[in-house]
Amino acid sequence: MTGTTFGVEEEYLLVSPETSLPTASAPEVLAAVRDLPPGAMAQPELLSSQVEFATGVCRTAPELREQLRAGRSAVADAAGRVGVLPVAVGNPPLPGRVPVTRGSRYREITSLYQGLMTDYQCCGCHVHVGVPDRATGVAVLDHLRPWLPTLLALSVNSPFDRGEDTGYGSWRAVRQSSFPGWGVPPLLRTVERHDRLVEAAVDTGVLVDPTMTFWLARLSPKYPTVEVRAADTAATVDGAVLQAVLTRALVDTALAALERGEEAPDHEPAVLTAALWSAARHGTAGQGVDPTTGRAVRAEDLARALLAHVRPALDADAGWVADLALRGRSGAALQRAAGDDGAAGVEVAARVAGAAGAKVPTGAMGAAGAVSALAEVFTAPGS
Template identity: 40%
Template sequence: MPDVTREGQFDTVHGSSPVTRAPVDPAALTLGVEEEFLLLDPGTGRVVPAAEEVHARLAGPGADRLVFELTRFQLESNSAVHTELRALHGDLVESRRAAARAAADAGLGLAACGTALDGNLGVPPLSSCPRYHAMLREFGAVMEGQGVCGCHVHVGLGDREEALRVSNHLRPWLPVLQALTANSPIADGRDTGHASWRAMVMGRWPSAEPPPYFRSRRHYESLVAGMLTGGTILDRGMIYWLARLSDHVPTLEIRAADVCPTAAETATLAGLVRGLVATALRDVRAGVPAPDVEDTLLRAAFWRAAHDGVEGEAYDLLAGARVPGWHLVDRMLEHVRPMLEENGDWAPLTVQLDRLRRYGSGAVRQRAAFGRGRPREVAEMLLAETVSSRWA
């Protein structure tokens, strides 16, 4: 096995403060989730640019947490802050159903799908936000096929330098989250050959890549300043690293996942992310060095995860070998098991993962439906799963 540890460089560069030694309470780490959705014609599976009309029809519980996104065929939900997975799951179901009711009132469906099944060739119809139109002027054809839908998990970490240390520890596990949530094999009426085509489309943006190894908060800010100066991002909102400090809330934001078909799968993702963060935080406070994962190999692991999904092969960055995707999920579970057991998440998460292993990932389920009836059949499946309320 290669030497994969990096010495505690973070604590000595630029006068960084030493690591703290406080114990980690995983149950106290807060969670928040952003989910992005598509508006579809339920009869054809084509995206429909009707976000303004649907948003105007929103009412009832969960409606106040739904906002516009990049394109006029998307909506985004923002959960409340939670510490308990069952409560988070209920929150997600509530927002999804509020959006689905408003879409149905407009004769449309709401789909938790990473890419448009059909109808998104070329530059999509953009929302009215001037920022999005500035992005089109600057980046041109990069905007073609955008309007992809991800799921972003926020974990509350008030100490920004400590959050960056945690990010360093998370890096080798982020591709596993991508593989586990792959839910976008179909785009524009065809099978793309990738379990997560969203990851490929999103990867066209210059900053949409795995997070660097951060030496300090100053190092983080110097990289952001360089991207702004170089023009690879127009503002800090375009920091599309797959783990980043949130600029508007005191969290570490994990951005590696496709939007999940069901709220239960989203809550499962959030629980795993919190387990990884808690485990990393324990190691940071114990002075355990972060794995020294090469950037090139980390990108390779992300591509393999997006291509194969969890049912295929994965690149194990810590062992330097290709292994079955579920084998790497099992290794991740053992890595985080002490923290999941401590906060009571182990039992429900293993039930959910066993169900996913039995019935297949979103990508596998989409492909099965696509084989039966092309985009329309996929849309029918997704519309039902999006509002499912089942939990462990």
């Protein structure tokens, strides 16, 4: 692969080991975090049940994998000292209201979006890839547009909500689609148009500030990178590495196209929206939408098309990336398998009833089993 720099930001949910419900423990966990990799950091998120781990700047997949392992281990050790569990999941399988993290900006966000923020504890995997300047970054974003639904499909890890199986692979994507401008960014072409659209969203009152667009790929407001935010937080280290390596390969492929003078083609926004919905619904296990033809196709074929598109950029990593992308089990499948078994959730479901003081959702047993499975693989070694 090329030497393009990249890094990952992962959001984790903190849950009670007794009830599997979200717990407002982020301040205590963050205070207890020790021994992070060089350049990495752990920080708060919107709600007090969430923490974010950000790797340092990496150049190789093994380096990124080691940073993610070390970061997850540090967060898990800190959570253990506090008496809670971290799980990497796109949406809480079981319900639990927690306070908003302290800070004026978080208050502004919750004030603006009101009911959309109620119990909003969604967690994503954000991949940063270095670009030489903002103009190049905008051109790269245009080339990434048709591939964002497939990145989402490969990442699905949030089938449960409020104790029930939603039928979707990524309920996180469904929840986020309610926010203004969420989805594939428009065809931008220039930095001026990019900035004008962001400023208009702020001026019209639908964004708190220019740093918080809901596009699934954007220019990072803090770093000289493009930031791709299509994915659910990965259940495993390998899932996060896969998302990062594919994203970097897409950026490298776009950079090569730009060197050849190839401008990104346009795609019908309605088709891209349909492709995102199908990706959230089915992952790679069912039907998808081809952004170029607008036709229904097998989602697995879209994954194969992405792999073929980035094959030169993957270079020596192409074998294990293809194996993991096409034969690896998604986080949603992992959760559903644990939920179907249900054994891990029987006792927990009873505790949920006591903690909630109300009737347990009919699927709470399976959702509790899913939480247990997620906790087991949180720090599992990668390949």
